Amino acid sequence: IILGFIYKKLTVATLWKALRETAVxxxxxxxxxxxxxxxxWILAREEVPQALSSLMTGNLNSATAFLLVTAVLLLILGAFIDATALLLITVPILLPVATEFNVDPLxxxxxxxxxxxxxxxxxPVGTVLFVLxxxxxxPVGDVFRGVTPFLVPIGVVLLLLIFFPxxxxxxxxxxxM
Incomplete structure (x- = not known):
């Protein structure tokens, strides 16, 4: 910050703008x-994690199947909802199910x-697409066309990690550790 003022790259106006954007x-x-x-809290009070756990453990027969279902679910939800919100909502629900399937938390x-x-x-929402x-x-369409080739190797790596923990x-x- 001090060097920015010395080299006159950072003015009080730009500093104020940066602070305001940071606050927002x-x-x-x-x-x-x-x-x-x-x-x-509402989901925990209504015992949704326990219900989901019994539903998944009753219908899925392996940790691999659980991880595949989880990956598809998070991929679909991630296309619509912000990652921070999704992590805060889904991890407390899915982690107990993962431990029931003896999936390592890491x-x-x-x-x-x-x-x-x-x-x-x-x-349609892909938050990173809009940021990019x-x-x-x-345009978002051009960004998606540029990003699309990278989805294939990411998907392959994801499948490798699911099948080979x-x-x-x-x-x-x-x-x-």
Missing amino acids: TTASIMLIIVAATILG HFGVVTILSLMMGLLTP SSVLRM TIVTVVPAVIG
């Missing part, structure tokens, strides 16, 4: 977190994040 962004993130926390976390990442890169569109000053857990096991 922080406030919107906090609203998302508050709303997700309230929704999570493995579950990696699959969750990768699935959400794919969802954020797909229309505004930064690059390009050792890929995720081998390094932490070796270093004693």
Whole structure:
């Protein structure tokens, strides 16, 4: 900041604008977190995680099937809902189910994040597409066409991680975590 003032790149007006934009962004993130926390509390009070757990454990017969269903669910939801809200809403519900299937929490976390990442890169809402569109000053359709080739390797990696959990857990096991 001091160097910005010295080189006259950062004026009081630009600093004020940056602080205002930061405050707006922080406030919107906090609203998302508050709303997700309230929704999570309501879902916990209504015992939705327990119901979902019994539904999934009754209908799915393996950890791999659970992770595939979770990946598809998060990919679809990620295309419509912000990642922060989705993490705050879904992880407290799905993590207990994952532990019932003896899925390592680290493995579950990696699959969750990768699935959400794919969802954020797909229309109709794909939040990352809109961010890239505004930064690059390009139409969202052009950005999606540019991003599409990267969805294939991400999908392949996601499937490899689901079917071969050792890929995720081998390094932490070796270093004693």
